[in-house]
Amino acid sequence: MTTPPLGRTTPVKGFLAVLSLLLAVTVWVVGLLDSLSRPSVAPALSLQQQEMALLAGSALPDPLRSLLVGSDPAATLRDALREIPLDRLDDRQRLLLASLEADSDKRRLVLAPPLGSPDLQPLQRALVDDTQSAQLSVSERDLLADPKADPLLRELSCLALGGTTVDCRQQAIARAVARRLVLAELLPLLALVLGAGLLLRHLWLLWRGGINPWPMLTAPPLTLVDMVLLVAGGFVVLGEVLLPLVVSPVTAALSRGLAPPLSQAVSVLLGYAALALPPLVIIRQQLKGVDPATRPEFGWLQWRLRPAGTSVIQGGRAWLMVMPPVVFTGWLMGRLLGDQGGSNPLLELVLRSQDPLALILLATTAIVLAPLFEETVFRGVLLPVLVRYLGRGWGVFLSGLVFAVAHLSIGELPPLLVLGLGLALLRLSSGRLLPCVVMHAFWNGATFLNLILLGG
Template structure:
């Protein structure tokens, strides 16, 4: 006797789910292992911050200068550059290190190799030709009146060639850099302090029993097999592996006439859109098979946009409250295991980009598309379905773990797990998906803004 059509369909779905799960686990394991060889953005951020400290020092008020830039920012930057192997120093870093270096022999060694002179200003070329100088020539003093492209190299090469602090200072640059450094340092600190206060208040109210009861979790009538097909099949196999191969020629055609940073940003936008398309189509198909008359108030995904103000407040407050535990987790992992690398390549693109249109495209991807898509998958569909099968607590943990693993970075996995837990708890406590998107957008937006300030 042949199986009924429904039985054959169920068997086929089960086979696809098992195959997708095996392929997804393979992709995730390989991706996580590869992340160990990917560079971390942390060293680049640290160097950027130290360079800003050296430039901003003269413009900072005396009382706060030691707190923001330390006692000797030049020495801190020198020591950081000395830790980089010589064969990994680019021309700029080599000139920077040579200008800060006090050991004459080491300075000559740094300047012995040919430099790419096309990118050097006259002061830097003079340093490369003759570093044993005690004063600036009249011609070089006149050159100082024209600001070159790299203010920090101008300053340190001027001092290295014998210029005085007054000759080499750049008041306008120092003031501008000081403002950016203050924002980059103080905004995260203020957010952390506010987050600690809100978190302590929340825990106090929880202990007193003053928090409102959580609304009933509205789970979609889908199976765990449907979730495997969505996450493993749609998100990983189709979105991360197969569709990028198809879209790659289209991406090359779209970006063929664009400049470097803009081309990379456009490729990121197109690539992320391609990644999101298969899971979104699967969600559309899965929701289309449900009886709309049985949908709860607010729809199956529980977007519940109204009231908008309350949703924004819930998302913003949750973002502040999750910052302290995420920051502590990242700090603890760094202390225990060191820098594991594997940073999201998008962070490096933002840090290095100087193109406004490129930054706009990267911001669209990170602050708009990523929160919308990821929250729809992980907190809109996956968490409620898991909640029906394994309970609220385990659904929050498992959805957060899958969310963290899907980013394919061992170094960032623990902080992302904590962030995912916060997003899951917000989904349960608010009964809405909209605040989760807001919280996620705040998180990505704050990271993006901090990179822009340090760039």
């Protein structure tokens, strides 16, 4: 590892670093504690999968039906909706539950015991009896008035009104949903199996000494104080706290008059750009005064864009290999501590959005901007400097920990830490930054694709 001359730490610089660190720790502690009250996207994803299973069950072949749908998807969805307090169900979910609870014989209501709540009885009677429809809210009547907009609600309400399966089921829609469900369930499973095989092979080669030595790591000529100013001062204080105060009115003005999904997507894109700007400016200023003669062949960040194909292969393979430990960590934390909440709000936006332009903007943020910016800061600058001062082991761990904490989610912190460790090891083993960006983009892109398949 090269050791270029280090930057000089002045008293003012040291004072700003200490102040930035104190403010950043405060922001991070408050953000992590706040994440405990922020809802998780996991329950919404689970409900979405159960709805798709019920709608797609008839269009799946028998082997896949037993694997993906189960023996009674209607009962599974009904039980899941029953577990949610009635005052937290939206109008659509209340209609779904009422339809699932009700069975009709010549328009005579029969309640399937045990009834989820006595408060649902007027809704069920209104659902099966036109004379009681005034008991429905305006939004509930709108949902039932346009059955094409919600195939599952149309099918269940049709069955509750006494219709036959042939009359109520829309096979073309069921087949389309079945294809999405198969992709959403089997693609991640295939990636996990392939990743586990690659990981075991890599560990075997490592044990047998068949892995090539890692290349020499080139670190930017920066100090630990510079890293505090970059991460605590630029990323947290300026990027997360101060600059959003300036950008928020501009974002509100630009998104005024847009539909809610598109308006939220514009806010996310501009907000992330504002977050990324201060750290990137700080990196540029920190490296601006370095003697050009000490600059390594591929630059201080070691992007090494060519050959690009090798970066894609390295990033894709590393993404597959890191999936099993990340998924296992998330599963283990769920079993030990339960759902801690705190999911990234962008996940919910993608899951619920129906606007193609909004999805494009969200994809640009998640798959392009986030990998480029985060890898530049955490693996391009922070990791090499930490490794130079603290050694390889501590450098990998602390850079991964900072990466995980920066996402401000206690529930997602352990899996993100494992992901950060995998990205750091890829940076060290490849000697390049571009494979890390590719791996990060693959990770975010796979999550995005799964939300798209389950959404709508």
